[in-house]
Amino acid sequence: MDNKRSWLKHSFGKRLNAIHSWNAWILLLLAITGIVLSIGAIRGDLGGFRVTLKELHIYLGVASILLIALYAPLLRKHWRQIRTQPSRRANLVFVLALLLGWGASGVVLWQFRHLPPAWNNTALLIHDLLTWVGVPYAVYHAISRSRWLKRQQRLDQAAAAAMARPPAAQPAAYAPAAASAADAAAERTAAQAVIDALKKSPITRASFLRLAAGLLLVIAVGPAFYRWIKGAFDTGGNDIAEVASQDGNRMIPPPTPLPDSAAVIGGGAQGNFRVYTVTDIPAFSSDTWQFAISGLVERPNVWNWEQFLALKRTVQVSDFHCVTGWSVNKCTWEGIPLKQMLAAAGVKPSAKYVKFYSGDKVYTDALSLDQADYDDVMVAVMLDGKPIPQQLGGPVRLIVPKMFAYKSVKWLQAIELIDKEHIGYWEQRGYDNDAWVWVPQEGV
Incomplete structure (x- = not known):
């Protein structure tokens, strides 16, 4: 009871950050244990530890479902809070769909002895598909939201703001000796054109790093995902x-x-x-x-x-x-x-x-x-x-x-x-x- 009261006393932001942090660690452990369990070549090497690893994977999955239940009362307020940020809303919908899909299919696989085999086959397909999509997305999300990348973004924004500000007036002692008004106007127009071009640059350093991370993930995961999806949906033997x-x-x-x-x-x-x-x-x-x-x-x-x-x-x-x-x-x-x-x-x-x-x-x-x-x-x-x-x-x-x-x-x-x-x-x-x-x- 005291723990519940203590949790409710936390501010909305602290509770949200805590759930986000816990979820990130649980997803990391789920990904590691799930990938190890899926490698057929090491089943014999794992021996009895494989059963323990499977149980750990199940417990982590249950913990993930409990986190969703813990987040549910905060969802409405969180949704209103990001109403002006469509990208964050899209991310939230996608992540919740992943978590709910993983949870539901995981429960079916956990209770396989009590359910028809056809359910298990469908659940495994969904679980694997969400893993192929969700794990690379989580990696990309972690990279794109990393502190280092956010610092790069702040530097880009500061540089753009500095370029947009008009230059400070120079002291008279350092002013050019004599320049016609026409020359000054032309020079200012040319300088402003350079600034405008830079402000319209198609990609910043932060954007480039996000794009590079995404491309590397596609190159690393893409061929294996293609082979898996080809086999998963090929039912002709x-x-x-x-x-x-x-x-x-x-x-x-x-x-x-x-x-x-x-x-x-x-x-x-x-x-x-x-x-x-x-x-x-x-x-x-x-x-x-x-x-x-x-x-x-x-x-x-x-x-x-x-x-x-x-x-x-x-x-x-x-x-x-x-x-x-x-x-x-x-x-x-x-x-x-x-x-x-x-x-x-x-x-x-x-x-x-x-x-x-x-x-x-x-x-x-x-x-x-x-x-x-x-x-x-x-x-x-x-x-x-x-x-x-x-x-x-x-x-x-x-x-x-x-x-x-x-x-x-x-x-x-x-x-x-x-x-x-x-x-x-x-x-x-x-x-x-x-x-x-x-x-x-x-x-x-």
């Missing part, structure tokens, strides 16, 4: 073709698609995959690649590439959901149903869990036998009628459509039946072992 063109796997022969797979019965993946990995992306060759199933089974087995391709495959259409908020919908997967492989191996009664090993020799995860028995859990070898690219987990990866993708182990090379629960790579680092995607209740 071209990203799959792009990563396939850089494929480092050498698997011969390639799998021959089944008719439904070749026809891409799902219509083509809608959306784009984001490439995440906890290790360097491994490459595989059919000369050395092997796949094994062992542990608590009656018939352990190991296959080379050609033998693996001879196993009976099926085709399914399912969505792919990442725990970070993005989804790729209507993927046409071709592969061996996991329950088919387990039935062929003969699961022993003592087995309780299915453990999966990635060919990167680091990543592991597990499902219970009940979870592994779902019809759509697949050991996949093809996506949209083509071999799964190396960057997307090929030549073989697990697909668990009803769970978030950290359960869908990439570069899958071994399955082991075990009797005790196994905690996977990301689960050890704070992710939920229960990775179910949101499922709507009946009637919703």
Whole structure:
């Protein structure tokens, strides 16, 4: 209560400046943590710290929303105060739109387990778009409102004012000896013309520095923003073709698609995959690649590439959901149903869990036998009628459509039946072992 009274005792200007300052620091920390979280290449290096960083990002986002609530009672007076300054009003509207958009989309991403995946995908797109626009704008705003630049502006204004003042009369002792009135008038006219030209100069030092800062930001951010926006709004699955063109796997022969797979019965993946990995992306060759199933089974087995391709495959259409908020919908997967492989191996009664090993020799995860028995859990070898690219987990990866993708182990090379629960790579680092995607209740 005392803190509230103390805050209300502050003048309007002090409260406004305090909110502006707090908001600037929070936005800076949000930008830093958000950018670090978005870099897929360092996910593995961050390990468990990534979960802590994500929680910090959420707390900072909540603090930003609270600041908006704190500012709301001041908005009306502030708006009236800047009624004669259209540029400041435009800046205020833009900043509030950014903050509200960031806040709303952030809340959806925070509560992703309780909302439909389509909401998360839209929220992530909005959150990323506002970040691409908002962070460079904040940097430009900080530069253009910096004390140093304001000092340059004051110097420019002082110089212009000095040039506009008429020259002081000189003492008679120092006056020119003799000059005709006509010469004096002509000289004054010429001098005034120079001053008028300088006063109409198209750009001051402060304006030039603002323009230079803006151009540098456009040059630095522009190409990356173009690539992002092209990928974000390209829902035709071209990203799959792009990563396939850089494929480092050498698997011969390639799998021959089944008719439904070749026809891409799902219509083509809608959306784009984001490439995440906890290790360097491994490459595989059919000369050395092997796949094994062992542990608590009656018939352990190991296959080379050609033998693996001879196993009976099926085709399914399912969505792919990442725990970070993005989804790729209507993927046409071709592969061996996991329950088919387990039935062929003969699961022993003592087995309780299915453990999966990635060919990167680091990543592991597990499902219970009940979870592994779902019809759509697949050991996949093809996506949209083509071999799964190396960057997307090929030549073989697990697909668990009803769970978030950290359960869908990439570069899958071994399955082991075990009797005790196994905690996977990301689960050890704070992710939920229960990775179910949101499922709507009946009637919703």
